Each structure stands twice: as structure tokens, then as C-alpha cells.
Amino acid sequence: MTVTNRIVTEDEADIRLDRWFRRHYPNLTQGALQKLCRKGQIRVEGGRVQTNTRLIPGQSVRIPPLPDVDKPAPLPPPDPMLAREIQKMVIYEDEHLLVLDKPSGLATQGGPGITKHVDMMLDGLRTEGGDRPRLVHRIDRDTSGILLIARTPGVAAKLAAAFRGRDVEKTYWAVVVGRPSPESGIIDQPLAKIGAGGAALVIAASRDEEDAASAKTEYETLDAAGKKLSWLKLSPLTGRTHQLRVHTESIGTPIVGDPRYGGKAAHPEGFIDRLHLHARQLDIPHPAGGRLIVTAPLPPHMRETFRTLGFVPGETPAPKRVRGGSSSKGRGPAK
Template identity: 35%
Template sequence: MLEDHVLFIDGEAIVIDKPAGLAVDRPRDNSPSVEAMLGDLTFGFQRLPMPVHRIDRDTSGCLLLSRNPKAHKRFHAAFEAGQVTKRYLAILDGVPEEDSGLIDLPLSKISSAETGWRMRGDAKGKPARTRWRMLNRGDQRALIAFFPETGRTHQLRVHAAEGLGIPIMGDPVYGAGGPAMMLHAVELTMPRDGKRDVHADAPLPQRFIDAGFGHG
């Protein structure tokens, strides 16, 4: 039940800790999704809340929902203007040589009948920028904090695989795959005029702890 995953709530906003494996939009195969479970998150309001942004099915963590159309419009504009601060944690299938940096790699979408669609780095694509910082350097893997400055589809996954040259552990499209993708939206902050900021911190998932990275 999604009400057990609420990290922040007031009259305008809800932030949930979306579980990994749960799609935001209703999939074609009608498997479970946030959209299909919005009735769990009304908390006395007649309107269903609406997701303001998207995170991948296999990514867990902070997902912002609006509780009325006016708030939705303002929140969406804040995302478009780059006013929302997001921090992600990722375990990489390798260890970068540097300790921090900026990945400035435009992205475009490609598709084929054989493999379906995916994103790739493309100088002629849409601008995409991600700052990153090393948090924990292991022998064969590393825990990284990603700070996306834009919000392109699969941005962090492609920026890891192509920008750093090291894919995210468990990524089924841009990496070697595995039982779980190690990408987690750990923090979200959105400023508001005249009201307290929308802010949420999502707890570290058990899969990160099991992988030997218990501190983010």
C-alpha cells in the first residue's frame, strides 16, 4: 500500500518512496503501477494526486505528486526551470578514476525492431548535465552520488555508462543486468514561495546494504 511509503505530505504535495519494480505510469501489460494505486493516496481529498515527474520502474526513491491542478502546474514549472534539487545514489559496476565531476552529454532516443528503444549520447541531442561525487570506493564497485541538472529519460543510466564509461550495477539496458538495478532517488527538494519547501529523504534500500554499501 502506497500510503505506507509517504515521506512528505501537506495540502499541495505528497512525496512517496517509490519501490523498485513499480512503474509510475500504467504499463501496457497492466502490471502494478503508481497510477493504478493513486486511490491509496487521497488522504481525505476527493481528487486523485498526480505524478509531477517520472522515475524508471527499476529505480526506487523520491517521487513527487501534486494534490490539485494549480499546484501541479507550479510544480511542473519548477522542474522545467531547474529549481528542483535531486540527489541519487548509484552503485557502479567499476570504479571511476576521479572523485567528482560534471557529465555534459546530450541525449537522443534511438529504436530498432530487434532491441526496442533506448537513449544514447548524441552531440545533436537534448542537453543533459549531471554532477557526480564519489562516496565510497570499493575494490570493484563504487557508490556514487548523482546530482542531475536536467531531467532527460534514462539520463543517469546513460551518463554512467557512456559519460563515466561504467554502467550502473544491475542495469538491464545499459549494463550487464542482474537481479536489481542499483539506482535510488534519495533526496528531493522543491522551493515554494511563502510556504515551507517540499523536502524528502528516502531511506537507503536493503539492496544497497546487501551489496556492501550501507551508508549513503
């Protein structure tokens, strides 16, 4: 076994040395790594380092022989059926990320009673020799629409930071029972979670409750069928669990087909009994610069409801990558 040198990639900017080793040599223990650093056997650009040293793209990492570290087992090939299914969901892709149009009823991640979910299908999006793609955020199982996937851990970290920093603009469409009054505004209603796991319930809470979390949603009525049903544009300004579903219920307009919130009122006769909440558009800072704007077409059950009510959604715009006023398009949206 010989000494090798490995170059830090752009995707690995500012990663700690120990996390870099964990990514490339997952069977190397933290204790063994610390010992190698103390002895000077691991070096960066020829200099001694500690395990918490931050790496810069282009730096050379000296890697001594690692006799006690077995190579990780090769990843198994993806299930062909699941691979085809998730590939059909892709509405935008480039070398950094993918955007899926997740169907209603498909969970994002696993949990009690969940046997199929997006996370288990991501191997079907892996490029040859590339990393396994990673979820950046989640949407509810019953919610349809945009789901962001990073191709590499570094891109996932950048996009997750954008979500935490609220540099992401999320737009949802919903069909609700009733008509909001006023027809637009901001719902500023704290929320609290009762229970845990899949059985957890989110409720509107008073501001002085110990477990209450601040939650705000901007809403706008785009069309209405009298006072019976309305089409709302929802923009969450915070990211609480079930926020949009509880907020719309809190102003007396529960989302049509909601299996958990709104009670009997959320299930009007004559309409498909499935949650009418759709992650319509995502506007994010692209990890390579500029911004990416992607829009997902309405799911079949909401298209049917729109036709019944006479709501006109218009055309679904193609994905747009904006760089200083110019744009480039990835794969176009499904029609």
C-alpha cells in the same frame, strides 16, 4: 435550476476561465462555454468575460443554469489493497502534497505490459471530498526512491513549473561497476533516443547529431571497494530519459543490475541483480512558501550491497520544511 456563484480558490490562481470550467464542469463543451460568455450569462465579479480570462483567488464566478450538463459520475472507491500499499509508501505529507518512497520494480505510469503502477493507485491517497492526487514527475520502474505527488491540480501546476525552471535539486545514489576517473566532475554528454515506447533505447550521441539533446550530470564518488565497485552521488542538471543510466555507462562505470544498459559488466556475480539506482533526496520550493527537503531510505537490495561492501550510508534525515531559517516536520521517514 438557478444561478449560482462560486468563489475561485487559492489553488486556482491564474487559471484560465475555460480550464476552470473544465475542472468543475467537465461535460460542458468549449462551444457551449463560449456561447454563454458571449451572452453575458457567465460573469466574473459581475463583469463580462472571455473564455481565456485569467482568474484571481477570491473572485466570484456567476454560473447560469446548465441544463445540458450532467454531473460527473462519482469517483469509485479505491481498491482497499492498493490503497494500503500506496499509503505505506508515504514518507511526507501535508495539505498540499505527498512524497512517496517508490519501491524498485513498480512503474510510475501504465504502458504496454504494465498491469500495476503508481498512477492507478493514487485514489488511495485521495482525501474525502478532495481532488484525485496527481503525479508531478516520473522515475524509472527499476529506480527506487522519491516520487512527488500533488494533492490538487493547482499545486501540480506550480510544482511542474519548478521542475521546468530547474528550481528543484535532485540527488540520486548509485552503486556502479568500476571506479570513475576523475572521482568527481560533470558528465556533459548529449543523448539521443532510438525507437519509441517501452522499447526505446537512449544512447550517447555526438553534439552535431540532429536528434541529440544536451544532457549534464554532476557526480561524486562517496566510497569505493578498490576499483571493483563504487558508490556515487548523482545530481542530474537536465532531465533526459535514462540520463543517469546512460551517463554512468558512458564513463565506463555502468550501474549494477541495470537490465538495459551496461551489458554483462553491469551484472557482477555475488550481488542482487536489481538496478542499484535510488532517488535519495528531493529539495523543492514548497507551493506554500519556503523549501521542502525529503530523503528516502535505501531499498533492501541496496542496503544488502552496502553491507557487503562496507559502505556506510548513515542515518536518513527526517523531512524538513524550511521557512526563512525555521523548519517544520511532516510525517517522519520509514526506518
